[in-house]
Amino acid sequence: MSIVGPRQYTLRPGARESLIELFEREFVTGQQAVGITVGGRFRDLDDPNRFV
Secondary structure (H helix, E strand, O other): OOOOOOOOEEOOOOOHHHHHHHHHHHHHHHHHHOOOOOOOOOEOOOOOOEEO
16 A cells, blocks of 8 residues: 655745754654655755755
8 A cells, every 4th residue: 555645844944954854864764664665855946945
């Protein structure tokens, strides 16, 4: 079974890279530890304050 749930995060100016680091460290690692594949993380190239 696959579930896809894209989410967009709009951030304070300059906070995107900090959120991505936190997301990778706390969310993705934890999900992978229990066998969940997090398929993609994307930077919005048109908006430096958005992360998908």
